[in-house]
Amino acid sequence: GAGVSQSPSNKVTEKGKDVELRCDPISGHTALYWYRQRLGQGLEFLIYFQGNSAPDKSGLPSDRFSAERTGESVSTLTIQRTQQEDSAVYLCASSPLRTGGTDTQYFGPGTRLTVL
């Protein structure tokens, strides 16, 4: 069975350029999450899509960051006018979000973004 997939696996860009990172969740998973992992640090929550509810964007570090999700499928994280401090591994996770349950998040392999 397919897990969470992310593309590209690696992205090198120049400062000031825009980048798009893609996440394909596990089929049927209602919830989708984006995290950022800077070198030597833990994961930082960025954004959380939960079914048809409005996403929780409270972790987005600036208005240069945005994310979209089409229904219960693919999500795209966009970073505009990239800065060197945006360099990190961006991780996506999905979960079934069973009502009243205690979901496990399944993580993708991540996209390593390097901003020169």
Added chain:
Amino acid sequence: AQSVTQLGSHVSVSEGALVLLRCNYSSSVPPYLFWYVQYPNQGLQLLLKYTTGATLVKGINGFEAEFKKSETSFHLTKPSAHMSDAAEYFCAVSPGGTSYGKLTFGQGTILTVHP
């Protein structure tokens, strides 16, 4: 607001020795607690989680963790380390409820196992 502190960014043990990875948390609501593991060149996978009920939680690969509310701790243990346990381990907390998925992670602990 929640936070997680993992004591020790690197832990080194001998094969067969006890593994103890420390995690302390702060949370304004009863927390849900997790341990994730990241093997080299792989994604994170769940080791175990505490939500409600029994405070001693058993996970995969012989790991277990105990939720101690009075100490705000959720330390991860394994009685006997194996070479294959070498990985990075992350403790995480969530507030539960409708924000269940909003995990706050610790900075990670790299476990090295020596022959």
